[in-house]
Amino acid sequence: MSATRAIVTGHTRGLGDALAAELLSRGIDVLGVSRSLNPSLAQRFPEALTQVELDLADTARVGAWIAGDGLRSFVAGADRVVLVNNAGMVQPIGPLEGQDAAAIASAVSLNVATPLMMASAVAAAATDATDRRIVHVSSGAARNAYAGWSIYCATKAALDHHARAVALDENRALRICSLAPGVVDTGMQAEIRDVDTEKFPLRGKFEDLKRNGQLASPEASAAKLVDYILSEAFGQEPTADIRAL
Template sequence: MTTPLPSSSTPLTKAILTGHTRGIGAALAEQLLARGIAVLGVSRSRHATLAQRFPGLLEEAELDLSDLALVEQWLAGDALRRFTSGGQRVLLINNAGTVQPIGPCEMQNAGEIARAVSLNVATPLMFASAFAAATADAGERRIVHISSGAARNAYAGWSIYCATKAALDHHARSVALDESRALTICSVAPGVVDTDMQAEIRGTGVDRFPLRERFEDLKRNGQLATPEQSASKLIGYLLSDSFGLVPTADVRELPQA
């Protein structure tokens, strides 16, 4: 069944979203599309349900975002320029990421470290640069990195996750100083959200992640936000006049819409 577009749709707003098939990414994609915003979803797989519901608005590209050679090759093509062409306001949401490897330094696998740094840092930075170049003629350009509270607080067992998310925060701070025309950026922590990543955390042994019990308590006590709740706040902020006034933000500290 195709979902009709709302009367207030804004077809000249276009969004590129990585990791759009699960968790916060899927919720972001659905809510953007429901607003009438065209979405280019980039992930290892496709979202069949959303493709059926929004056939005129959703485009998808299958890409392993942890494979930097493939990412570089894809970005060198014309997909970004073609999709954003004609957009008066264009958005890039760097959402794809991984929490692995979890564990103290000596227990981390070199291959998992390389994949995490590729997926969490190199790919979003590459997308940001390519997006900025491809949309130079657009009226308004906004980039949001999906960050984490772990970017601003260190946690035992999360050295790679903390470091990679902190890299996104500092990238946003630096890009904000570029004063590029009509380009704003913010690295936003979405809060503690009930996603597959949270299930991974709760399934990790305490020898690798000493704070596991804390996250178990959050789940048990109903203190995790849903992906839909977090996505709603993220989109509200991304489309607001206050977006980009600061280079880092946390959805839990944003004013209610």
């Protein structure tokens, strides 16, 4: 196994798939954690990819998995351990009175509780590593409020503030950054463009981005993100936007 090992949540599609592929292509062993497996990555990187099927919105199951040996075994002996909290959901979209309680709970669990649980678990498990790096995949929605996105904005802002607070611990062996990747052409973007404008008034803006070719590809975004994540500059600021680096 390589001296650097990475854990990527939501590694089966979109940006998560691209991030896992980019890390693997650089000779870094990856533990992918998602609701399903990624057969394409498994075929391309049969020795370097380990996969766990886990519903990351189910915090009880996440807690049970963390309490097991899988995570500790994967990071044991690594000099550098990277956690990329990528998994997330944009639903529920719409005004406050129309949001389903169960959907809110799922979003908060997936977007906030699980990333924070994973961050703590990796920090505790990677006792051999002199370099631990935690990445929350953030969003412009963490830093700007959008009508219809109250849950998504709030959950992404929570990750930003978590990173700011953890950075105050001043643990030299631990770096953290809540990192916005820009607007990436993923399934989430397609989902946004399908939402009724009454629920999301800014839908037209995202349609224009797609129409005008202004969405970055997952592969190009992943390459930039991994370059920064592995750089000496990573963690100097607890929140960042890849487009400004």
